[in-house]
Amino acid sequence: MDAEEPRYFERALREADARLEERPGDDAAHERRARALLALGRLDEAEAAASAAVRIDPDEIRYRELLAEVLAAAGAHRDAAGEYARLARNDPRQRDWTLAEAEERLQAAQGAQSAEAARRAVRLDPGDAEAQLTLAKALIASGDATGAVRAASAAAELRPGDTGAREALADARWLNDQDASAFGEFGALARELRGRDRERVTAKARALYRQHAGWGGRVLLAVPGLFGLALERGWVQVR
Numbered sequence: 001m002d003a004e005e006p007r008y009f010e011r012a013l014r015e016a017d018a019r020l021e022e023r024p025g026d027d028a029a030h031e032r033r034a035r036a037l038l039a040l041g042r043l044d045e046a047e048a049a050a051s052a053a054v055r056i057d058p059d060e061i062r063y064r065e066l067l068a069e070v071l072a073a074a075g076a077h078r079d080a081a082g083e084y085a086r087l088a089r090n091d092p093r094q095r096d097w098t099l100a101e102a103e104e105r106l107q108a109a110q111g112a113q114s115a116e117a118a119r120r121a122v123r124l125d126p127g128d129a130e131a132q133l134t135l136a137k138a139l140i141a142s143g144d145a146t147g148a149v150r151a152a153s154a155a156a157e158l159r160p161g162d163t164g165a166r167e168a169l170a171d172a173r174w175l176n177d178q179d180a181s182a183f184g185e186f187g188a189l190a191r192e193l194r195g196r197d198r199e200r201v202t203a204k205a206r207a208l209y210r211q212h213a214g215w216g217g218r219v220l221l222a223v224p225g226l227f228g229l230a231l232e233r234g235w236v237q238v239r
Contacts, residue, residue: 009039030050053067068087072104085097088101092120093124095121098117112142115142115147117138132151135151140172153169163197170186187234190228190231
């Protein structure tokens with residue numbers, strides 16, 4: 001956010017407050033207030049404002065979607081999933097809300113319910129790579145190894161070379177005890193990715209390698225930075 005944006009949202013907030021002083025029941029003013037508060041990071045107040053807009057006009061989709069966004073930002077993932085589910089029930093072909101529900105349920109550690117939502121999105125369009133990838137992640141979280149490999153493979157085929165799909169497929173193969181294949185993909189990704197993404201896949205490779213490491217492998221893991229270098233150079237493998 002640049003320096004101008006906070007001032008813009010603060011001004012929008014003042015204007016919304018002034019409007020609500022004149023008309024406390026102005027749902028559009030509550031919406032504008034909620035959006036400004038969300039942008040400013042004042043999440044408790046944003047939730048109250050979005051909830052007020054929903055109470056005034058419970059049939060306005062825009063207000064319920066805003067409330068879901070605020071709840072998600074505040075970490076209330078189950079509540080956010082419930083709002084997205086409600087939206088999707090009223091429009092069962094709304095793919096974006098169905099996937100949003102699946103993502104929020106995944107964040108709330110509701111793997112089985114996340115998978116159920118993701119399956120609905122896949123049924124809408126089996127060729128939707130994002131839906132297949134979301135389903136794969138949900139199935140990994142719920143421990144369905146076979147289903148996870150199938151969904152992740154579909155996502156990888158639909159998005160050739162996509163690192164997110166490749167990582168999900170490696171996760172699914174690890175869950176399915178295909179350790180050598182999973183480790184090889186984690187190593188390839190570690191060589192391609194940077195920053196936190198590289199740290200994440202390297203940590204997965206380290207955990208997988210530890211399961212197979214003998215004495216020499218444990219020495220390698222004990223030296224800070226050495227395993228990452230060995231992984232990047234392709235010096236380590238899992239059989």
